[in-house]
Amino acid sequence: MELASPPLSERRIVLGITGSIAAYKSAVLARELKRRGAEVRVVMTAGATEFITPLTLATLIDRPVHSDFTEDEHAGVWTNHVELGVWGDLIVVAPATANTLSAMVHGQCENLLQAVLLSARCPVAVAPAMDLDMFTHASTQDNLRILESRGVDIIDPGTGPLASGLVGKGRMAEPKDIADQVEAHFQRTLPWSHKRVLITAGPTQEPLDAVRFLGNRSSGKMGFALASAFADQGALVTLVAGPVSLATPERVHRRIDVSTAVEMNNAVQTCWADMDMGVACAAVADFRPTLTSDSKWHRANMPEAITLEENPDILHGMGQSKSDAQRLVGFALETDEGLDSAKGKLVRKNLDAIVLNTLQDNGAGFAVDTNKVTVLNKNGQALKFDLQAKDELAQKLVDLWRTTLIA
Ligand SMILES: Cc1cc2nc3c(=O)[nH]c(=O)nc-3n(C[C@H](O)[C@H](O)[C@H](O)COP(=O)(O)O)c2cc1C
Structure with a gap:
């Protein structure tokens, strides 16, 4: 009998979703990460919830989604962003908007995802998604370079038709490719990788x-x-x-x-x-x-x-x-x-x-x-x-x- 255990078993992944039209693909990504054995928690920005409902993600990952600092304002219940940052083996922000990339560079802490990113002890990967001119803009390119120099994995966007109607580089990488890169990340960073x-x-x-x-x-x-x-x-x-x-x-x-x-x-x-x-x-x-x-x-x-x-x-x-x-x-x-x-x-x-x-x-x-x-x-x-x-x-x-x- 031969048994193979899923490649991401027992890997804890925080999936950050930001306000891009590509947010709908995050549902497929969340499901794919789970299918490969990962335990997934989702943090959505307010922008992301305009594009895809937390209910969709919560159903797919089988646990509540976090999108706010407070869970029950009246009862004083809050989401512990530090706990989320410590819990994860990896944070993947997919899609990553130009806005969130910039916030990461400047250490902003204006929403729950940014707070999680600031307090994270684990590695971070981002999958940028935006229009081609936003992507090629010097600010975005500088931000990506800075993030890369700080050890953030950049999952390169693809080239093709964009939501704006233009054609070029900026489409978020496909969920399967992002999941492959997540797997590769764990392979790369462990001492017995490839052995x-x-x-x-x-x-x-x-x-x-x-x-x-x-x-x-x-x-x-x-x-x-x-x-x-x-x-x-x-x-x-x-x-x-x-x-x-x-x-x-x-x-x-x-x-x-x-x-x-x-x-x-x-x-x-x-x-x-x-x-x-x-x-x-x-x-x-x-x-x-x-x-x-x-x-x-x-x-x-x-x-x-x-x-x-x-x-x-x-x-x-x-x-x-x-x-x-x-x-x-x-x-x-x-x-x-x-x-x-x-x-x-x-x-x-x-x-x-x-x-x-x-x-x-x-x-x-x-x-x-x-x-x-x-x-x-x-x-x-x-x-x-x-x-x-x-x-x-x-x-x-x-x-x-x-x-x-x-x-
Ligand atoms: C229809 C629509 C599509 C958008 N798509 C993108 C996108 O693909 N990439 C991006 O960087 N911003 C996009 N934006 C702009 C962001 O939603 C905006 O910058 C927002 O402040 C991002 O917030 P967040 O990074 O906290 O999610 C889009 C806005 C709208 C209204």
Whole structure:
């Protein structure tokens, strides 16, 4: 089974709409951002509400739209513009009028949207929309240059027939193109952007008969936490998962569910060559029963002994075919201190780093939500991470590998 999570999942976007005829396209943009998984809040200027009703936008984003400083003047209820500016991961002003662009340059605070823009901590993008002479006017061009120099993303308008009847540059970019640029923004600004990462997670199950298998106690939690941390940092994650009962983390690009080591090996082989990095976190069975039965063994027809044959060594295969540009990290679970054994595995399997966890440590290893690990690097460096939640640890490992492996 393959699942893809929407590209803007868990991204919070404040959509600012200003008083341009292009405001009607913002309804399509709001819907498109939602369709791509974003959480959207809308702030409209008074001018924008002349062109499209707040009700239309509120219905599309499934929450009230903000257009005024006060929500209930008599009760003294006001819209917290600072909260909106802090809530968003990105503010997109589309359409952005000449007036609002100018207000942004001069730090005006005459309406709610301007206040949100002034108090925003997140990046801002604007999609100008106006008549061609307004767009080419030196004031507008100067304003755009200033905004760009302050880090605002300018989503270039298109050329074509304008509402004024003239033809030229000034049409707001199409909603789909704006949504593409929003996606690109998140890709660009995250540390693992454009990096393709393959993660294996969970146990494998090697069938004995129709109902029994040889397996292990791996829950997949560490691998899934890593998949989530990599995806949060912008990586394009392919997660190959053994039988686990875990939901696919948000933003993981692709999940391939497998059961046996052979299936996991096949899945890894199909995509490893396209990856920038591999993290082999799965607890793969080294052996599988030589003979399996399609029906259930009963006491009367139980085999006298179970013979085993070797499974493919997935990590070894990845290490052997690894290119100079690829990075590979393995996991080692040992029942004793395990440092020497992990160092041996690092070299034998041609890894760049290995993460050692030992069952000697309380709270580390299988099925628990915490882990305590030592990361050994190819250059002999060893880094210890104290007992902590697997989610937290995953974030630290992803940060570590960004600087030590992919710098
Ligand atoms: C029919 C009509 C269409 C307009 N279209 C635009 C436009 O596309 N771009 C623009 O910058 N201003 C346009 N304006 C002017 C703005 O609405 C006006 O400058 C307003 O003050 C903008 O306020 P705001 O930026 O707070 O929304 C238009 C005005 C009218 C009456």
